[in-house]
Structures are given as structure tokens and as C-alpha cells.
Amino acid sequence: MPKKSSATKKKTRSIDLPLPEDRFINRELGWLAFNERVLDQAADASLPLLERAKFLAITGSNLDEFVMVRIGGLKLQFDRNAMVRDAAGLTVSQQVNAVSSCCKDLVQRQYAILRDVLEPQLAEADVCRVKLDDCSDRIREVAQRRFESDVSAVLSPQTITHDRPFPLLQGLGVHLCVRLRAEPKPVKRLNDQDFERFGVEDAAAAVAEADPWQYAVIPLGRTVPRLIPVPMDRGHGYILLEDLVSYFVDDFFPGREVMECVAFRITRNADIELQEDGAADLVDGMEEILESRRLSRVIRLEYHAEASDSVVAFLSEMMQLTNLDLYPIDGPMDLSYLFTLHGLEGYDSLRDQPWLPQANPDIDPADPMFSTIAKGDLLLVHPYERFDPVVRLIEEAVADPDVLAIKQVLYRTSKRSPIVAALMRAAERGKYVSVIVELKARFDEARNIEWAREMEQAGVQVIYGIRGLKTHAKVCIIVRREPQGIVRYMHFGTGNYNEATAKIYSDVSILTCNDTLGADATTFFNAVTGASQPQQLQLLAAAPMTLRKRILNLIEAETRRCLEGQKAEIVAKLNALVDTQVIDALYRASQAGVRIRLNIRGVCCLRPGVKGLSETIEVISIVDRFLEHARIIYFRHGGDDDLFISSADWMPRNLDRRVELLVPVIDQRCREKLLSTLRTYFRDNTNCWRMLxxxxxxxxxxxxxxxxxxxxxxxxxxxxxxxxxxxxQSRRTTFETHQPKEASGT
Incomplete structure (x- = not known):
């Protein structure tokens, strides 16, 4: 046996070093750091104004979901055991306090950007939020007509008294809390017994006692638009619905004195999971989950910062909230209205120049997708390249008499999905159509239930995922009869079958008819639909069975090669890196000397660049015009270059509690294109954030x-x-002759 070099021995000893206890970063704080990076886009003066407004709206939407799910989950953990520690060593109690403080700092920064920067600059650009206390009589008259014609007839106040409990309010909706001057109860005539019993002053107080408080709530709902346009001498003026109703709130309470009117918003806990062991019917169970979210515990109260202590105390008491749950807002509730502003017509100069998705040059619109794919695998990089070929493949399969079956996983879809419509048409035409619809896709449950029922009525075989797991893989299999036999055409992707988000999410699609991938895909799909143990897959790796093991083996293989003196490299693009087992494997690879470059859009619990632990690891995050969503993974593999796309991030939920796929990229041209795409991100010096x-x-x-x-x-x-x-250009320099029609034979 050859003697190991001293260098190799040194590396071997280095990976035997104990890993420090503080090697992980808290997941929740890591996510909030990501939202800070998004917020930085809203503060970036080099971006057009309405793009900055859009980024501010995104941070608000992100934070809403974070509170509903992540803080909601922490509160449930707190109720069970507040002293449990996470991988970073923080107890649940410490996490709740740290996250609450960080969220409030984030909110303050959001509204400072809106109040001090964006609103004044938008007003200068003639996009103005009008305040009725400070506007012309003409605008006020128009506002009053709008209120009387479109608003007052729709909304209804709800008075709260001791015998009328606090109303059930919609989470994330904007509401108004109205404080009214208390009305004394009618005074009854006093008799001698009353005076003898209470005394003169107490007897009068007993019969003329006023309620200790009198409040009403006006839910604004979603029927009336949030933004009310008003005429301006130039540009676009608008009033927020809550401002309009607050100004004319007296009209709801004739004869009463309104002391205060405060906008507020509540957030309910959405971290409610189906207990599948007790759910006889998954659809009914998911509908119960949706109802449970509607009724769940309030975990955040946002209210206007000028609200009196009385109103804040009243709302807090009604919802049983602590100071950690209270968020004073110095500005409008719910920043999602900025999405509407971003779509204003006539303000193109305040938005980015559109980047229209391009056609893939390897796809000829005149040729059927089947013949195009048969010539060689296709790699599409969205949204730079159109998602249309994926939709077109499925639609052509519907009309093709040689197509026998279509099998597909649907996790999230668009409201008017052409893919779902095509699948229903295929079933109606007698093709065998099997669709796995994941009913547990958070916040898309209702839409997926509706799609599932419609597809069932059209004759589609609908499978509601797997008990205890979410089916998150992105795969479509089309089975076609051809002269040489059965051929399977497939689409594997990193994103959902949603043509709308495919225009704003950065994802990757592979179209192939590779025989081995086809056999693997069929085995995988049938195992899911048949709820059986899948057979050995040759090229694919699937969670929760083999994907984790494959990733760890690939990391360890790079580690061994590096220790043996070979070049070793790992490059990965993911949305999140949370799994401690994978992170520790990366640390050991770094200690061995493997060069590791990670592009993690959101949460990263790994610490890069720590001496003796992760000196060879670089972590970046790209926050730009499109949401980075693709998962691309590269291992040098001794120069053979293993390259994969995946539906899974490196998180415990993806590796252990979801049905996911890791797909090798086989075609050489596709590999070159994908690797070039992956490496491009690490050259970014404009919208790239480097993790310290x-x-x-x-x-x-x-x-x-x-x-x-x-x-x-x-x-x-x-x-x-x-x-x-x-x-x-090549078409212009290539002569193509017109060919005569084939002889008819007559």
C-alpha cells in the first residue's frame, strides 16, 4: 500500500476535528435576514420608483407569511415546551423574543422607507396618496359621493358590548376600531329603600351606571377596492379605503359621538397541519384545516401608531395578546396595495423595462414537440426562455392519437391553468390521465381541491398525494405509441406547473425521452399512486427514500477525492440550506479542502469562511428582478462532472417529509448550458450578497x-x-428551397 503524503495526513486529521457547537445559524433569523435583503431593493435609489414599491410590497407579503407560519409554529412549540433548543442552541422562548424584536425593527424600516422616501418621490412623479384632511373641496366632494354610493351601503359596523362578543374577523384584512362616547343607562326613579341600601351617591351611580367602554368594529372586507381613485389636476391620485371610511365614519353612528377611529389588522396562526391518521377523507380533512385557520388564534395585532392606549388595551384584551404581539404601524396597514400601484397604466418610466421571455432556438414552432425532443434533450432556463414549450407539449399530447397516457404531479397551479384544462380534455377524449394533486400545498389548498374535483368530473384519475408526506416533485410523463414501440416523453422541472409564475421565477426545465429516465419516472410515479415501496431507481433519486443518502454520498465522494490529492469542487444553487446533517458533511468537505460555492437565495444555517471549519466555503444570495427558485447541484466527481436539477432544497422537510426528485442532466449540450448558468451567478457584483x-x-x-x-x-x-x-441571422444566411408536394399516386 502506498504511503500517504504528509499533506494527505494533515487533511485527514483536520476532518477528524470536533465541530463547534455554534456552527449553525438560527433558521428564523436567517429568513428575516433574507427579507432584509429584499427590503434593501426597496431602498435602492438606482431602481425605478414603482419597482421599489413592488419590493416593499413583497417584504410585507413575506413577513405576513412568516408570522402566520413560522411565528405561529414557535408559539405552538412554546405552549408545549419553551425550553427546547434548536440547532443554533436557542430555546423556543429565546427565539420568540429574538424574532419578535427583529420583526419590529424590520417593520419600522419598511415604513420609514415608505413614509420618508417612496411616498414623497411618488408624489413628485404624480402618483399621490390623498389625505382628506388636506385636500381640495372638489376632491372631498368626490370622495363623499364615492363613500355614499359605493361604500356605506356595503359595510356594516358591529357594536361590541358585554352581551355581544367580539366579532370573528378575517385574518390579514384591514378593519376599523371605533371608540364611541359611552351612553348612560336610563335613570330609574329612586325610592327610600334604594337610598337606605346604597346611600345617596352610590344609589344614583347604581341606576345611572354607564358601560365602562363602548366600541364598534367595521370590517372593510374585500368587496370594495382598497384604492379609491380621485381626480387630480395631473397624474394619479388615490385614497385608501380605510382613510375614506375613517373620514366619514360618523355617518355609521348617527346621534353618537365618535371619539376615535383606528385602522388595525390581525394575523392568525396558519401553522395548522392535518392529522392524517384521523382523516377518513383527505378533501374533507383539508377543508377542516381551512376552516381551522379562519378560526385560529390571533398572534399579531397591527394598529395605527396614533391609537390611544384605551383602544390598544381593548383590542389586546379581546384577543388575549401580549406586548410581543403588538405592532404599532406609522402608515397604512397591509402594504400589498403597492402591488396595485406597480401595475398602474401610463407609468412605464417608473418601472423596469420588460424582459420578454425568449424562444429556445432549438425548438422550431413548425415541428411537433415530440419530434423536437426525439432529436435531443432540451434545457429551458426560465423566465429568460418561455415556458410555452412545456404547455405546448401537454396540449399536443391531448390532440395526438398516438398518445396513450399522461401522468403528472401538480403542486401549485395558476387560477386559469391551461395545463389543467388540457388534462381534462385528454381524459374526455379517452386518454388515460393520472394526476397527483397535492392538497396540502400551503395556502393553495382551496384551489387544488377545486381543481381536483373538476378533473375527477372530467374523468381524470386523481390521487391526493401520500399519507404523511407532501408530493412536491415536478414531473410529467407522456406515454406515446411509436413504430419502434412505446416511448415516454418527460418534463422534469424545479418550478411549479404555473405559466404565470414561470414569468417571474427563475427555474429550469428539462424535456427528454431518455429511456432510462423514462423507466425511472414511471416506477417513481406508480409507486406514489400505488402507495407502494418503489423499486430501485437507476438515475433518479427520490425523497424520502434515497435523495438524502445520494446527496451525502456525493459530498463524501468529493471529500475522499480531495484527501487523495484530486481536484474537488461542489457548487449548489438552492432556496434554503437548513439540514444539519448535510451542513456537517459540507463542513467536513471544507476541512478536507474541497472548494464549495453555494448560492442560497433565502435561509442558510451554515457559517461560511470560519477558520478551521469552513474556510473553503463561499455563500452568496442573489436578490434581483426575478425570484431565484431553481435548484441546481454540481459535483466535480473526478472530472466527470455530476450535474443535477432538483425540486428539493436541503431542508429536513424536503429530504424526509416530502416526495421530491433529484434528476441528473445527461445531454452534453444541456449540461454545458446549465453549468454555465450556475457559474454565472458567482460573477455577480451588483445584486449579489455575500454571507459573512x-x-x-x-x-x-x-x-x-x-x-x-x-x-x-x-x-x-x-x-x-x-x-x-x-x-x-443564420436563417437569413441559409437558403431553403420550396419542395413540391408528394405525388398523390393518381
């Missing part, structure tokens, strides 16, 4: 020899445009 060992992030900028900015998303889009330009 502390868990903080530093925004990248051109340094050293770099003179120009490098924006990875811009580069990827320009490549897609250039590919189309080259295709058009």
Missing part, C-alpha cells in the same frame, strides 16, 4: 480589476436574446 461568518450579509460591488458591474440575471437574459438573434 457571523451570518450577516454584505452587498457585492465591483472591486479590484472589475470596472463594470456584472448583473447575473441581466447576463442570462442577454444570452437568451443573443441566442434568438443568432438563430434569425
Amino acid at each position: 461568518p457571523t451570518g450577516q450579509y454584505k452587498r457585492g460591488k465591483p472591486e479590484g480589476k472589475e470596472k463594470a458591474s456584472f448583473q447575473s440575471q441581466r447576463v442570462l437574459y442577454d444570452r437568451a436574446v443573443e441566442a434568438v438573434r443568432k438563430l434569425k
